Amino acid sequence: MTDFLALPQPTPVNNTWAAPVLAAGFALVLGVAAFVLVIRARRGIRTTSDFLLADRTIGPGRNALAMVGGGLMYSTVIIIAGHVALSGFDAILLLTAFTMSTVLATLIYAGPVRNVGGYTLGDLFALRARERSARTASAVLTLVVYTMFMIAVLASIGLAASRMFSTSSTASTPFVATVIAVVGAVAILFVYLGGMPGVTRVLVLKVCLFIVLVAVLSVIIMVKYRMNLFHLLNDAQAKAAPNPRGDLLSPGRLFGKGATFASHQDPWVHLSKIFSVAAGALGIPFLFMRFFVATSGRDARRSAASASMIAVAFWQCLIILGLGATAILGGKNIGKAWDTRDITLPKLADNLGGKWMSGALGGVALLSVGTLFAVLLLNAVTAVVKDVNAARGRQLEPAAELKSIRRSVVVIGVLSIVVGTALAPLLTHIFIPTAIDLGGTCVLPAVVYSLFWRRFNTRGLQWTIYGGLALILLMVVFSNGVSGDPANAMFPHVNFKFIDFEPGLVGVPAGFLLGLIGTLTSRERNDAAFAEMRVRSLTGAVIHARPERPATDGALSDRKYQNQALTETH
Amino acid sequence: MATVSRTEVSDRYLAVYESARFATLRRRSNALIAWASALFYGWWLLVIFLAAFVPSFFRLRLVGPINVGLLSVFLSLNFVVVVSAVYLRLARTRLDPISEQIQADLEGDQ
Numbered sequence: 031m032t033d034f035l036a037l038p039q040p041t042p043v044n045n046t047w048a049a050p051v052l053a054a055g056f057a058l059v060l061g062v063a064a065f066v067l068v069i070r071a072r073r074g075i076r077t078t079s080d081f082l083l084a085d086r087t088i089g090p091g092r093n094a095l096a097m098v099g100g101g102l103m104y105s106t107v108i109i110i111a112g113h114v115a116l117s118g119f120d121a122i123l124l125l126t127a128f129t130m131s132t133v134l135a136t137l138i139y140a141g142p143v144r145n146v147g148g149y150t151l152g153d154l155f156a157l158r159a160r161e162r163s164a165r166t167a168s169a170v171l172t173l174v175v176y177t178m179f180m181i182a183v184l185a186s187i188g189l190a191a192s193r194m195f196s197t198s199s200t201a202s203t204p205f206v207a208t209v210i211a212v213v214g215a216v217a218i219l220f221v222y223l224g225g226m227p228g229v230t231r232v233l234v235l236k237v238c239l240f241i242v243l244v245a246v247l248s249v250i251i252m253v254k255y256r257m258n259l260f261h262l263l264n265d266a267q268a269k270a271a272p273n274p275r276g277d278l279l280s281p282g283r284l285f286g287k288g289a290t291f292a293s294h295q296d297p298w299v300h301l302s303k304i305f306s307v308a309a310g311a312l313g314i315p316f317l318f319m320r321f322f323v324a325t326s327g328r329d330a331r332r333s334a335a336s337a338s339m340i341a342v343a344f345w346q347c348l349i350i351l352g353l354g355a356t357a358i359l360g361g362k363n364i365g366k367a368w369d370t371r372d373i374t375l376p377k378l379a380d381n382l383g384g385k386w387m388s389g390a391l392g393g394v395a396l397l398s399v400g401t402l403f404a405v406l407l408l409n410a411v412t413a414v415v416k417d418v419n420a421a422r423g424r425q426l427e428p429a430a431e432l433k434s435i436r437r438s439v440v441v442i443g444v445l446s447i448v449v450g451t452a453l454a455p456l457l458t459h460i461f462i463p464t465a466i467d468l469g470g471t472c473v474l475p476a477v478v479y480s481l482f483w484r485r486f487n488t489r490g491l492q493w494t495i496y497g498g499l500a501l502i503l504l505m506v507v508f509s510n511g512v513s514g515d516p517a518n519a520m521f522p523h524v525n526f527k528f529i530d531f532e533p534g535l536v537g538v539p540a541g542f543l544l545g546l547i548g549t550l551t552s553r554e555r556n557d558a559a560f561a562e563m564r565v566r567s568l569t570g571a572v573i574h575a576r577p578e579r580p581a582t583d584g585a586l587s588d589r590k591y592q593n594q595a596l597t598e599t600h
Numbered sequence: 601m602a603t604v605s606r607t608e609v610s611d612r613y614l615a616v617y618e619s620a621r622f623a624t625l626r627r628r629s630n631a632l633i634a635w636a637s638a639l640f641y642g643w644w645l646l647v648i649f650l651a652a653f654v655p656s657f658f659r660l661r662l663v664g665p666i667n668v669g670l671l672s673v674f675l676s677l678n679f680v681v682v683v684s685a686v687y688l689r690l691a692r693t694r695l696d697p698i699s700e701q702i703q704a705d706l707e708g709d710q
Contacts, residue, residue: 119658119669123651126673129680130644136684137633137640141691263665281655281669297652304648308641331691335684342677482630558610561617568625569699571616571706573609 041367042199047380049389050195056393057195060239061216064397067231068224078431081225082149082412083323088230090329093320094336096230097135098344099237100317101128103402104186104372105462107240107348108193108395111378112371114352115364118270118278120285120300121352125345127304131311132338134474135321139312140334142481142567145327151315151473152417157563158480158556159488162421167495169417171472172315174499176410177449178461179316183406184450185458187213187399194376194392203455210451213396217404218443221411222436226323229404236401239394241344248347250382251354266353271361278356291515293530306463306534310470316409318473327570351378358382368517369457407446411438457520460511463532464502471498471537475545481567484560486549493548498541505533616702625698632690640683647672 079085088096106128113121146154152168159167191209192201220228255262267278275289276282283289285297293299312318324330355364355378365373380388415435419426426434476494479486506512512520514527565571616622651658651669658669 119673120651122673123648126676129677130641133640133680133683136687137636260664260666263670267665276655277659279665279670280659280667281651285652285655301648301652308644328691328696332688335688338684339681342680346677558614562610562613564626565613565616565622565702565706568622568629568695569616569703569706571703573612573706 041370043365043370043373045193045197045199045373047373047377047388048194048197049380049385049392050197052385052389053195053392053396056389057396060235060393060397064220064232064235064401065216067235068220068228071224071227071231074227075225075432077428078415078435080227081432081435082408082415084225084227084230086323086325088227088323089325090333090336092230092234093324093329093333094340095237096233097132097317097320097333097337098340099233099240099401100320100405101311101341102237102240102344102398103183103462104189104395104399105182105459107244107398108190108375109372111348111352111355112365112374114349115355115359115374116271116366116371117283118266118353118356119276119281120283122349123281124284124300124304124307125348127307128311129338129341129345130308132334132341134309135312135334136331136338138481139318139477140321140324141327141331143318143321143477144324144330145567145570146563147322147566147572149322149412149416151318151477152413152420154480154563155476155491156420157559157566158486159491162423163488163492165417165421167476167491169413169421171468171495171499172413172417173410175315175465175468176406176413178465179314180403180406180410180446181450181453181458182461182465183399183402184210184214184447185454185456187396187403188454189372190392190395190399193372194388194395206454207451209396210454211447213400214403214443214447214450217400217407218439218447220401220404221407221443222439225435226408229401229408230323232397232401233405236394236398240398241340243390243394244344244347244351247379247382247387248350248354251350251358254358262350262354262357265357269360270356271366278353290530291510291518293510295530298531298535302532302535303463306467306470306532306538309474309538310466310468310534313469313473313477314465315413315473316406319405319409319412327567351375354378403446407439407443410442411435414438414442457511457518460506460509460520463511463534464506467502467506467532467534467537468499470534471502471541474538475541478542479545479549480563483549484557485555486545486560487552487554487556489552489554490545490549494541494545497544497548498537501540501544502533502537505529505536509533612706616706621698622702625695625702628694628698632687632694636683636687640679643679644676647676 075081077085110121110125114125143154146157148154150168150172152165155164155168187210188201188206191206192198195209196202196205220232224231251262255265263279270278273283275286284300287296289296290299321330321334324333355374359377359381364377365371376388376391379391415431415438472495475498476491479490479494508527509529510519510527512527514525516522658667658672660668662668662671
């Protein structure tokens, strides 16, 4: 048993870049700034809708920034830059997959989902399936994704702490645990006080800081190369550590045979990772939540489109940073091992801008992962308060509901920190790709069917959500993230893996197939509900209950309403 | 408040759904989404499959250090911007006028 739990020792690094005092100073200043934003947001919170949805008053500009901010995490910024520096072209392709998934949000999710209204995915599902089943499915999915993501995000707070707030060559467990507890507690406080309005403001702050930081570093690199991108690319290519599978700037380093440890599944392994991210990233419930808070369906669509443009600019800068790191630091001096890729960006920041830049990156990174925990927590609380209560048939008084929400924030938050800190020493990074797989396997088919397929029903929904969930979790258990890979697995000393590719590759088509079979084997169908959902999702129209209603109206007398509408708008 | 029954609301949505105006909106919206998704994700799947299975094609040098692979990545990223911008524009000009009318009709009648 002790052998089973023996933890892999992370590769020690010679930490020359960290500026702990400056980083702590930056983190403190940013924390205080964020706290001020949260306190100011708190004044406006009176109802449940204020707390959970900012009363749908978040305009397209801010919402676009917040959408991008939700996607910026330790793995998608710090680690991916090191990944590009090390693996070049193949890693760049993975990075562009993040932006590909934002198109899905613009084209399919944003407008209709906001138009339908509601607080969670469950509100959309409930239009197409029996209320209770729909709510339960939404709650189960959201809470499973929350648990996984929360563990990985708290672990990344620990990573940020040991890479950028300490000069030690290995992670010190008490130090890491303390930082996780402190940052986690601050995030809980932010959610407790500020709810959605507060968390959105902090997200906007975080994303602006990250954009400025990444833009400044890119400009410094480009100036170093006299604005000549070709020089930069040539230099990166020349200085990269040689790799038998390919040059830095061409495919092969991750696609080539032998790229995955003890596996015959290349190039499908890397291909499946790219596919899963593109299909699933925007289906993750805590990112999905951003559509609900927009002022209207049209604004949701606008914010999703702007978010994808900002994301393209941001990740294009990150490509420059990754390749710039190889060119400037040299292939031997960047993070070379799988678990040290995250030293590359801090090291580059230190090289380009000295200790102040390194400290700034540390401060922004810590704010960033802390905010992410806050966003996740808010999403989990929304699912509990709205979906779980609805599934159990509980209807709370408005005043009691707000109290219950804040209580849930504290209970779920504290519980999460305890679990997350305890699991931090394990290699739990596998949970992020798994959550993304669930976004593609469960959320994508369920939402597409809900929005477009007349026949879709309760059993179809359940088969998609529970079938997809079971399939993905089963595949993950037998994947190389859990066993069989000494450097990469959660339990490196045992080996029962036979799946190296990302489960989403099978999961996404399987999710669609499960929904299809489930739906067709059930006789339930509700054409009226489909018609209502379609009208609502395409127009945003909501018919409110009225005390009286003339007997002659109806949509047939179109012209009358049209005239009335015209006079109203003038 | 509770005198409007669920079925009445349902009937009105159904009536709009069956109107010719809504059919136009639905057809345009579906066509736009289908075309944009097919073009965009078709291109993207082509890029990643070529990278995985025909790496020699992506290794072909074009200008200086730029090879076919890097050019495809660059095009894909900018394709995201183009698709988003074009979709926003078409949605505003082709979908919004009808959907705003229908919304105003349904809600203005209250």
